[in-house]
Amino acid sequence: MAQRGAVLGRTALVAVAALALAACGGGGGAAGGGGDVTSIRVLDYYNNEPDRSVYARTLDACGQQAGVTIEREVVPGASLIARVLQQASSRTLPDVMMIDNPDLQQIAASGALAPISDFGLSVDGYADGVATASTYEGQVYGMQPVTNTIGLFYNEDVLAQAGITPPTTWDELRTAAAPLTQGQRYGIAFAANATYEGTWQFLPFMWTNGGEETDIASPQVAEALQLWTDLVQSGSASRSVVNWTQADVKDQFAAGNAAMMVNGPWQFPPLDKVEGLRYNVVRIPVPQSGDTQVAPLGGETWTIPQTGDAARQAKAAEIVACLNSDENQLALATERSTVPTKTALREQFVAQVPKMAAFTEQVQTARSRTQMLGEKWPEAATRIYTAIQTALTGGASPQQALQQAQNG
Amino acid sequence: MAEFATVAPARPPDAAVPPPPSPSGEPLWSPRRRERLLQLGFLVPAVAYLLLFFGYPVVQNAVMGFQEYTTRTFYTGEAPWVGLDNYTAVLTSPVFDQALLNTVLFTVGSIVGQFGIGLAIAVFFQRRFPLSGLLRSLLLLPWLIPLIVSGAVWRWILDQDNGALNRFLGGLGLVGENPGWLTSTSLALIAVIAVNIWIGIPFNTTILYGGLQDIPGELYEAAALDGATGWRAFRHVTWPLLRPVVNVVLVLGVVYTIKVLDIILGLTGGGPANATQTIATQSYHLSFQEFRFGEGAALGNVLILTSLVFALLYLRANRQVSR
Secondary structure (H helix, E strand, O other): OHHHOOOOOOOHHHHHHHHHHHHHOOOOOOOOOOOOOOEEEEEEOOOOOOHHHHHHHHHHHHHHHHOOEEEEEEOOHHHHHHHHHHHHHOOOOOOEEEEEHHHHHHHHHOOOEOOHHHHOOOOOOEOHHHHHHOEEOOEEOEEOOEEEOOEEEEEHHHHHHHOOOOOOEHHHHHHHHHHHOEOOEEEEEOOOOOOHHHHHHHHHHHHHOOOEOOEOOOHHHHHHHHHHHHHHHOOOOOHHHHHOOHHHHHHHHHOOOEEEEEEOHHHHHHHHOOOOOOEEEEOOOEOOOOOOOOOEOEOEEEEOEOOOOHHHHHHHHHHHHHHOOHHHHHHHHHHHOOEEOEHHHHHHHHHHOHHHHHHHHHHHOOEOOOOOOHHHHHHHHHHHHHHHHHHHOOOOOHHHHHHHHHHO | OHHHOOOOOOOOOHHHOOOOOOOOOOOOOOHHHHHHHHHHHHHHHHHHHHHHHHHHHHHHHHHHOOEOOOHHHHHHOOOOEOOOHHHHHHHHOHHHHHHHHHHHHHHHHHHHHHHHHHHHHHHHOOOOOOOHHHHHHHOOHHHHOOHHHHHHHHHHHOOOOOOHHHHHHHHOOOOOOOOOOOOOOOOHHHHHHHHHHHHHHHHHHHHHHHHHHOOOHHHHHHHHHOOOOHHHHHHHHHHHHHHHHHHHHHHHHHHHHHOOOHHHHHHOOOOOOOOOOOHHHHHHHHHHHOOOHHHHHHHHHHHHHHHHHHHHHHHHHHHHHHO
């Protein structure tokens, strides 16, 4: 009976205050100090299968190796940051903490994380973008075992029937999407909703065309947005894209309502369960053939918070290092349909999991979202999805929409 | 009116009035004084509860509105004082104008719809007919479903291409091209208001039905003898006697509607292109998506002040009811 709350009830802001209130209580607990470390507290948001049990197994194995038991807390993705902030202010941060990579700089900036160099760890040999995402002001604060990005999924049967090969350039994408649109089916689906997901899906188009988040009113960004706008206004993509999450896009593709879609490899498990669906993945089309693809890097990074207990932190570092061992990078990547972050592992990985070839290739030149703007990224991401929505709903031309968003 | 007791802050009994200056020579532990202390003692739990769970968050939020409160603050505790900067930032942002307009439209639209339909249904159920009790309890259903669930279901129903509503309208031949209920900037707010009306009808019906039950049947009989039936009976008997309840329902409705967050987030996330962005959703976005807690708090305070005005109106209306 939500409606029965008191007058000032559940405005979001009161919730913030409640967080602060919770912060005032608690305290202590974590910092035991000295003594033998027998258990390590871990916080992450892998609450869906197969991720949940894959990480449970890997963490337990790493704990065994380090001689500690793992006390794992799994929270839903949306509440991770709230939990981290609450624990930060009550000084009850876990020993090992997973953070979505674009959030790392926010948390590192607060001083709550220990640089991994304190424990003799480094990210040498990692893909550049991945290392950058875990770096704040020259110090590395996290190690990311696997990464992911988005590619272009296509329905093999539908494309074969229409005699169309998967598009590699924007022009090919336009000309392929039109005839693939028939009856109930749209040529392509993507997510352009009013969240960072919408921004994330747009980034490969914007970055590959030379657009930068530091100046979104540039012609390069406008051209990319023009492509999306054309796809929607010509009817090759549904107008509903402005309200679709990536999961909705996957559902449309799985139901045969879209011949192609922009999405990530985490959709493999649900797609593989769809009977009669044959699909494959290629790189996201580039503006001109020969252009270098620049895709955004996804995935989570593992950090060691400043708990004030050197012995526990050292054990925590062992766990983080173990999660990032060659063996575990490959195992996690294979089981979770992600890409190992150590460049040396790539060839071996693609040989093992050919389906991940397109994604692995994209990751080599991919970029982290916080590389240029750091803590300011959320603000820019909001502007970008607002401009996308304005242009796609016909509120303004792509150029004007981007200019408005930049000024706003 | 025990119905509302949970919402109204406890009205302090006479104890709050300062005791009259005692004539000289009254002993320290006179029975009167003890009784007064006892009265105060009974107040303590309620006051402590209010201060802790309502006073503290509100004060904290008010203070936060004047601070640069970021993710950093949670760890370091440092929140530099920035005066009115947060307010300037949120009030001059172009999103604010649209959010304010949307909030007003959303609130007025929802209240008019909820109240109008709720009253009609309440009056309808005043008559006894077979299954009326069952139907009346079924009406409570929207109220019992978690908002996120009903949001998800409505998203399916209102989907542009495959939604049940458009299939239905298309089947009847009413619409040529599928309307984008949640995806067109001109329709999205209307759709969100409609869903919110659906959610709010049970509340309005229940309270108004209760008010109608309190009107003695003899009045209708007397009015009927004077020739007032149907609409005239409603106009001259029902409405005047229902007025105090109506006031309460409307004021509470405004307070509940102005801060609606989950249903909008579930349906559109404030989109497309801020078409359904309200002050509440914008405040949530600033705090929890952009981590600008100070600005989010400032916007939240604007909302709290607005609610407060209506809360005072509610207290007045409530007093009239109890008279």
